[in-house]
Amino acid sequence: MSSPPQAPARLEVTSVLRALADPVRLDLVRQLSRSGTAIACGRFDTTVAKNTLSHHFKILREAGIIATHRDGGQALNVLREDEIDEAFPGLLNAILR
Template sequence: MGRTPAHPDHFDLQRVLEALVDPVRRSIVNQLDASGQDIACGGFDLPVSKSTATHHFNVLREAGLIRQHYVGTSRMNSLRRAEMDEAFPGLLDALTRAADRAQVVVALDA
């Protein structure tokens, strides 16, 4: 296994929903989904400290929403979209649509 952290083989809906209740974790999921590619932990736009961000990445990984691996010294994150879509069809689509609507509202209020 080396430096690659453990990832769950099955998904628990309660754990996934608890992971997604936090706005910082939803932001991580949305940024990964919008990017369509792996992102290093330091490459996210997050309003929290590095140690708090690490906690959020761990919660998402332990819930099965993201996969982490190393490229050199960078811990890379990828969204487990296909697996989530298979386990909970429509969940991530609903999440990203809600984020898109929230951005439109913020833009209209500006």
């Protein structure tokens, strides 16, 4: 049985921009955007250590860019694209290009 996604964080443009300023986090968000679906934490194409990757996911969650939910033994990450576009129209598209 899967747990529901975490409650969305309040989106603030400065937090979103600060989180996406890091190249690793920006790449994670690009991968989520391209996939169009949830990605398990261990399935991202990255060379950073697991504990460092966990830190990057935490920053992205706290900024409200991603939501993470558990499905069985996996933590699945989803891009909160609709919420970000509603709050800041065109911002994500401009950054991810």
